[in-house]
Amino acid sequence: MMPTKDLGSGVTIDAIRDQLNTDFASFDFTYTPSHRDCLKIRVLYSTKEFKYFDLIFIDGQWKEGSNYAFTSITEKIASGRIKKLTGKQQYISERNSWLKVSQGDFDTIFSKIFTTKNSYQALTTLRNRVLREPHLFFKQAQKLIQATVIDKRRFASFIFVILFYSKFETEKIKTILFDILQTEENTAIISPIISVFGTINKNLSDDFIDLICTFKNHEDDVKLSIMYAFDALKHAQVVDTFIEFSNDTNPEIRKTALFKLRFIIDDTNASKIKKVFWKHVEDSARVARLEAILGLAELKDEHIKDSILKELEQIDEKHILIIDAIEALNDKSFIPHIEFQIEKHKNAANHLTELLQSILDHLNSIA
Known part of the structure; x- marks a missing residue:
C-alpha cells in the first residue's frame, strides 16, 4: 500500500x-x-x-x-x-x-453498518476494529446504548457482544447486557444479546434464566436465540420453555425445540419429554416429526418401530435422520426393509445408498 x-x-x-x-x-x-x-x-x-x-x-x-x-x-x-x-x-x-480512532472514523463505521449492502462484511470490519481497540469502543458503546435512536443502540449492542465473546471485561459487560435486556424491546438488539449467554449458560443464575424466558413470546429470531442460549442446560424452566416452543406454529422452531430436548433428558424429566416426542410423531412438518421419532428411538422405546418403518418407506437425501433412529434402536428386524430401500435407490448413485449400506452393515454385524 x-x-x-x-x-x-x-x-x-x-x-x-x-x-x-x-x-x-x-x-x-x-x-x-x-x-x-x-x-x-x-x-x-x-x-x-x-x-x-x-x-x-x-x-x-x-x-x-x-x-x-x-x-x-x-x-x-x-x-x-x-x-x-x-x-x-x-x-x-x-x-x-x-488519530487512531477519531470520532469521524467511528461515525464512518457506524454509517457503514446500517447502509452497506454487505452487512456481513460490515460486521466483520467492526469486529476487527473493536478487537484492535477494545477500551475505546467500550467507552463509545457505553454512551450510545443510552440513545433514543434504535440504530445507535444496535451499534452499541454489537460492540458489547463482540467484546463479550472476546472475553474483554466479561463480568462488567455481562451486567451491562443484563441491564439492557431489562428495558430493551427491539428484536434486533435483544436476539444477539441473548445468544451470547450460550457460551456461559452453565453459570447462568436463576435471575438470568428468568429474564431470558420473558422474551419467549417474541419473534422467531429471539426464540432461536433463547434455544441457543439454553443449549444442553438441564434446568426445569429450560425444559418447560423448549416444550412450549415445540408447539410453535413455525415448524423450524418446533424442530429446533425437539432437537434441543433430546440433549437435556435425565431421570427427572424423561417421562415429560417422552410425552412431547409422542405428541409430535405425527407432526405435519417432517423435520419436526423425525426429531421426535429419533428422540424416542434414543430412549429405546420399541413402540416407535412402526413410525420408523413408515418414514423409511419415503426416505430421501434430505431426510436421512431416520437412519440415526434405526441405529439408536439397534434392531436387526430393520434389515430386510433397508435392503429393499438400497435396491430401490441403487440407480440413483447418491450419498443415500452409501448411508443405507452403512447401517445395513452395522446391523448385520450384530451378534
Missing part, C-alpha cells in the same frame, strides 16, 4: 508535520526524536485496512519522507497514538482527538 498525504478527518501530512515541529506534546508515550528517526502515521478505516504517511526527523525538524529502504537498517523504537491539535491551546483538551 502506497503512502498518502491525507488520511481524512483533517489529518494531513502538512498539518501533522507542522504540529510536530511545535512544543505540543503529540505522543501518548515518552519519546525524544533523534536524527533520521522515521514516523509512520496511520489511520484505520472500516472500508480498508489503513491509510498512512511517513515523516522523517532531519536537522531538528520533521519533514515529509523516510529513510531509503535498501541502504538503511530499521529498528522499531516505540509505538502508540498521536494527538491531533484541533484548538489553539497547546494542551490536552476535549478539542483534541486521538
